[in-house]
Amino acid sequence: MPEGHTLHRLALAHDALFAGEGVRVSSPQGRFAPEAKRLDGRVFERADSWGKHLWHRYEGGAIVHVHLGLYGAFTDFEVSDGAPPPVGQVRMRIVGPRGGTDLRGPTACELVTEEEVDGVLARLGPDPLRPDSDPDDAWRRIARSRRPVGALLMDQAVMAGVGNVYRAEVLFRAGIDPHREGRDLARTDFDGIWADLVALMPIGVERGRMHVVRPEHDHGAPSYAEDRPRTYVYRRTGDPCRVCGTPVRSEVMEARNLYWCPTCQS
Numbered sequence: 001m002p003e004g005h006t007l008h009r010l011a012l013a014h015d016a017l018f019a020g021e022g023v024r025v026s027s028p029q030g031r032f033a034p035e036a037k038r039l040d041g042r043v044f045e046r047a048d049s050w051g052k053h054l055w056h057r058y059e060g061g062a063i064v065h066v067h068l069g070l071y072g073a074f075t076d077f078e079v080s081d082g083a084p085p086p087v088g089q090v091r092m093r094i095v096g097p098r099g100g101t102d103l104r105g106p107t108a109c110e111l112v113t114e115e116e117v118d119g120v121l122a123r124l125g126p127d128p129l130r131p132d133s134d135p136d137d138a139w140r141r142i143a144r145s146r147r148p149v150g151a152l153l154m155d156q157a158v159m160a161g162v163g164n165v166y167r168a169e170v171l172f173r174a175g176i177d178p179h180r181e182g183r184d185l186a187r188t189d190f191d192g193i194w195a196d197l198v199a200l201m202p203i204g205v206e207r208g209r210m211h212v213v214r215p216e217h218d219h220g221a222p223s224y225a226e227d228r229p230r231t232y233v234y235r236r237t238g239d240p241c242r243v244c245g246t247p248v249r250s251e252v253m254e255a256r257n258l259y260w261c262p263t264c265q266s
């Protein structure tokens with residue numbers, strides 16, 4: 001599932017493509033057709049994101065809420081020779097003078113009100129990518145919780161935008177066992193995790209991919225998959241830890257695979 005940096009990057013890309021322009025909105029697949037008809041021809045004002053949620057704002061107060069879920073993706077295209085014929089199940093197509101994008105397979109693509117935006121935001125914890133986020137909101141929930149910190153970091157109500165990769169990697173970098181209960185985490189540990197996310201996630205926004213392995217460890221065994229950046233523990237079950245050589249462990253925690261080094265993280 002895309003993590004927060006992907007959504008922030010999309011918001012920036014959609015602003016660059018469409019902000020201030022009248023755009024054509026359609027739903028080649030048909031499932032968003034009535035809504036697209038209402039938006040078609042309006043000025044795209046801006047895009048923004050919080051955690052894994054993306055909003056497109058149009059003139060006249062219309063707002064589209066997008067959540068990519070596991071399978072959703074935007075694909076951009078050039079419009080110099082006209083928009084290409086849609087391929088596959090395109091839920092929403094936006095075409096402006098500078099380019100276009102197709103959205104396929106989202107969990108949510110819907111017209112919403114400002115109140116509904118507020119309702120989503122009220123259920124989301126602070127997003128390390130947003131300067132207006134208050135980390136104290138996350139700390140308060142973590143500090144009183146008996147849930148393991150590995151699960152708390154993935155809980156979008158505690159902290160928004162962190163997914164499985166950042167969760168695993170930031171806990172490794174902090175040397176914290178993901179099984180430790182939230183209430184046993186020191187404030188200094190939390191501050192270190194938050195600061196690390198605030199430093200790491202913008203690199204993901206800028207590069208379009210995560211970069212989580214420190215330069216002194218960024219060599220040796222390749223990544224878990226081609227075209228993916230190296231990780232310390234994510235998807236490295238049984239492989240030697242890049243720092244201490246202990247086999248990386250994994251287990252299922254709250255229905256998601258968790259990875260950690262039992263030596264470095266205690």
Ligand SMILES: [Zn+2]
Pocket residue numbers: 241242243244245246261262263264265
């Ligand atoms: Zn280790």
